[in-house]
Amino acid sequence: MALPKYTETHYRIWHYIYLGICGFVFFFLIAPLFVIFPLSFNAEEFLSFSEGMKRLDPDAFSLRWYNDMIYGTKNPWGLAAKNSFFIAIFATLGSVLLGTVAALGLSSRHMPYKGIIMATLISPMIVPLIISGVAIFFFMAKVGLAATHTGIILAHIVLGTPFVVITVTATLSGFDHSVTRAAASLGSDPVNTFMKITLPLILPGVISGGLFAFVTSFDEVVVVLFLAGLDNTTIPIQMWTGLREQLSPTILAVATCLIILSTLILVTAELLRRRSERLRGISR
């Protein structure tokens, strides 16, 4: 954003101050994530940079915490990772299924009581997690699903569907309904029309909603804290316990892996967003 040549000096100065502020904010946003990388290769047991690391001494770096994460005795990460993926995958499938179907109904112009129903469906996203946690815990305890995978998956479907509903309704808002009418006039039944016409067109929205649901479940700790027993421990639960009790650099190794995972998800989400905008003809 170059300034025109005729800009007066004090505006020029102000402009550079503005850029400086922006630079600081971007640094503030992104830098904390990068402190994790080098420290996860720390050869020592501390969570701060050792003298050796500051001198870039190769001996000060090691892979021992990654080793500990994977092969460590009595380490909880294997089970936690398995549980986390299991729960997140099924919660995502459930959220996408329920959310997409509901979004189809919600974006129909015939939908009665749209406002109140939409507000109800979105509410798990707005209500503080601690309250959702308490409420869902009472429910699951009553129906005997506390401390089971099923209970946690159901809870995460509740928390994940708002994201799917929002992204899919947004995709459907630019949807040209004449194509489904064209399909119907050519003799296609509604299910066939949905699978062959509608779904491919809204797929980017569905997948990006699914990504949100996946991340929500994979990262969720408050509700799981209430619901989980010893067998249902997840990665966030282990990190939470680790951060509260013994801060070991193994956590940083796990955190590094999670940052890599989130980078992959970010790239996928961005590619999908662009594809969706292209499909809907909103090119920027």
Next chain:
Amino acid sequence: MSSETQKILTTDGIPLEESLKKAEKKNKIKAFLLVAPLLLFILITYVFPIGDMLFRSVDDRMVTNMLPKTFKAMEKWDGKEMPPEKVFEAFYLDYKILVEEKRHGKLSTQLNYEKNGFKSILKKLARKQKKFEEGNYKEQIMAVHKRWANVEYWRAIKRRAPEYTYSKYLKGIDMFKNEDGKIVQVPEDRRIHKILWMRTLEVALFVTIFCFLMGYPIAHLLATLPMKYSNLLMICVLLPFWTSLLVRTASWMILLQQQGVVNDFFVLIGLVTDDNRPEMMYNKTGTYVAMTQILLPFMVLPLYSVMKTISPSLMRAGKSLGGTPFVAFWKVYFPLTIPGIGAGCLLVFILAIGYYITPALVGGASGTLISNQIAFHMKSTLDWSFASAMGLMLLTGVLVVYWIYNKLVGIDNIKLG
């Protein structure tokens, strides 16, 4: 030709109007059926349980059912002087059953919420009552412990007689119903909840302000830069957004600790001396810094999506009409971004007011918020009805903000990424 005879008919001979209405109704049902599974699911697993919380928070039948004879005998007692012998006898009989069924522990927990000191005297009574002789229970009970001769303890029991109570809500705002049935504040040194509410509000408010002050410039930069630069910078906003909350909190714990990078930097530039490193974690500073960074993307994204739609020619027009850049910004650009500001601020505020994980990890004792108190009562004291009451009070606050949000921005206008 009168209009009645000229009704347009469809091929089946049904009036068109009726046929259309029928089709419309069919479409309505179709649309509703699509939404029904999710709506039902959310209602059963989410909305009703929140309703159940409301019930739990006022439900006090447990105590009522544990001491049925006592409360019946107490009906005629005015609560001014020591209760008559009949009350003591009824209490003895009720409590004897509870001890036999080993349920007296629950009663002592419940009564202890009402007034401290019940636990020990009930325990003592459970031991001594086995040797009680028939008749004159008043003296026998009063002889167990001097607190049993204190009328206030009997008043405390009487207060638990109703089946439903709003005392948990009063406790949530540091008030209680005193002996005369008046609602008064608890002593000054025990008003912990008021401090927590105020602190929660303060933290949410300041985090929102910080997020706005930091988010507005970068959203503006992202919206005005050419695409190829802004896409790159957008990653700085989106990567934290997609990264696990615990990972981000962990990185702040590393940065802010006394031997952490931030303190190292302060020492390096000579702001503080090495042996005098400030404590930046386990207090409010830590909560502010970490929460601002974590919630900042939620401010930037709505602002960005609004700013993106503002044509740059408007600013040029403002300037060409004689406004300085500042005037043009203030009079033209800023008012157009108000919807984005509203959306971002309300979103951040709503999220901040119910925050739990980050304050619990970096907040320490002086940085914990109301959510932490709710979790504490859920997990440690097991006073679930109090946790429910506080949760619902928080929820009411959030719903008010949510309602304003819905009026101002519209819930369908939430944009993600």
